[in-house]
């Protein structure tokens with residue numbers, strides 16, 4: 001899951017991200033690998049598949065992928081349509097994951 005919040009003068013809130021930058025590809029044992037489903041936020045896909053152990057992969061889900069799930073695409077586009085144009089700002093602060101303290105500095 002990507003943690004991004006609005007700038008410091010605003011209360012933290014999720015910010016707008018375009019469809020192809022918002023979700024990761026869902027991974028789960030038994031999930032067909034030839035179809036790319038978007039991982040939603042509560043252990044299921046945007047198209048509603050729930051499987052034990054489902055998690056987001058390190059790879060971004062996009063509608064341009066050859067095997068993109070069309071139901072996930074429809075859900076992603078429906079969610080995108082709900083974002084008001086005036087809230088689609090890019091004044092954001094990206095909160096990066098903590099560094100491994102044992103990794104080299106450079």
Ligand SMILES: [Zn+2]
Pocket residue numbers: 036037038045046047048069070071072073
């Ligand atoms: Zn799907």
